[in-house]
Amino acid sequence: MRAVTVTPGVPNSLRCDPDWPEPPAEEGAILVEALAVGICGTDLEIISGAYGEAPPGQERLVLGHEALGRVLEDPTGTLRPGDLIAGIVRHPDPVPCSNCAVDEWDMCRNGRYTEHGIKGLPGFARDRWRVQPKFAVGLDPALTNVGVLLEPTSVVAKAWDHIERIGRRAEWKPQTVLVTGAGPIGLLAALLATQRELSVHVLDRATSGPKPELVRSLGATYHTSPVNELDFEPDVVVECTGAPVVVMDAMCKAGPTGIVxxxxxxxxxxxxxxxxxxxxxxxxxENNVVFGSVNANRRHWELAAEALARADQEWLNSLITRRVPVGAYAEAYAPGPEDIKVVLEFAT
Structure with missing residues (x-):
């Protein structure tokens, strides 16, 4: 079967292996036919050689952590053949730490977790993959065209979960949200904010292309000015750029009792x-809180699946700006100037 792989630490070693071995049974009882994988900056950094770790005893790492597939067989009865499915990326460390022991593996304390397509586990960019029931998330059949967005949505579902937990430290009635960055994470963060019926503002450098209209079609306000020039103080800031100046300005811009x-x-x-x-x-x-958030546990994946099912499917589909067949895989990993989310398709 086909698999898109790299040699971790070796720049530009990307290739599509046509005779990759079938997934062994020890990977999981559920056998899945790959439909698509989403591509993000993490994949590009692994391809550049910046990081990445192959499974023990292997030289190459199968890429792909944003998965979408259909169940081929599940002897456990958890899912049925034909069910739409995604695989959870992170697995707990073998010790485990106090958080991994209670399935909060996104909050691993000792760093011995593994991640599909990133660290120590083969990814989902192959014709077939296996997953344990614990790490399999079923999706509404209506999400066939957009279910590949589940992994990035799980990241912002966790972010909102933690924002709301922090907000409960006192009487808190947020009204205004600022999202910095209109990439996939930023747009999905804005989507979840609108689902909470908040007043949403999204800031990005792009003055043309699909981003401004995607924001406006959510009923949100689009900005291109620097953060420090905005004429309001948000109750919540979700910072999605990682740009140092934007990060610092966002921390300064939040209003009293604000959460960043x-x-x-x-x-x-x-x-x-x-x-x-x-x-x-x-x-x-001002009793403000600044915190970092990455990855997600199963509860957040399930919240993300619910959020996608409630969302406008046409809007979600508009986030996917390119769909590339696996035969042209190199094109999928070459970012374009107006790309939001690029998807590598294995089957239709």
Whole structure:
């Protein structure tokens, strides 16, 4: 069968192996036919050699952590043949730590977790894959065209879950949300904010292309000015760019008792002139909270599946700006200037 693989740590070693071995039974009881995998910046960084870890004893890593497939067989009876399914990316560490022991593997404390297509587990960019029932998430059949968005949606479902948990520290009635960045994570964060009937603002540098209209069709407001020039103080900020200046400005912009969730990952190596003392004073005196969020556990995946099922399917489909057949896999991993989400298709 076909599999899209790399040699971790070796730049530009991407290839499609035509005779990759069938998934062994120890990977999981549920056998799945791959329909598609979504591509994100993590995949591109692995291809560049920045990181990535093959399974023990193997030289190459199968890519793909944003999965969509159909069940071929499930002897456990958890799912039925033909069911639409996604595989949870992260698995708990073998020790396990206190969080992994209670299935909060997204909050792993010792870093020994594994991740499909990223760290120590083969990914989903292959014709067939297997998954354990515990890590299999069924999807509404109506999501056949957009279910590949489940993994990024799980990331923002977790972010909103934690925002709301923090908000319960006091009487809290948020009204205004600022999302910085209109990539897939930012747009999905805005979607979940509109589902909470909040006033949503999305900020991005793009002045043309699909992003402004996607934001407006949510009923949200689109901005291209710097964060510090906005004329309102949001109750919630979901930062999705990782750009240092935007991160700092977002932390400063939140209103009193505001909550800032950082989901963008900075590359590091860049310093900026910044008044850290003034930020400290504002955070303390206004009871603000800044926290980071990444990955998701099963509860968040299920929340994400519910959110996608409630969303406008045409709008979700518009997030997928390119669908590339696996035979042209190299094109899928070459980002275009107006790409939002690119999907590599294995079957239709």
């Amino acid at each position: 969730c950082l989901t963008g990952v900075s590359s590091g190596g860049r310093t900026i002139d910044f008044d850290a003392g003034a930020l400290n004073r504002a955070l303390v005196l």
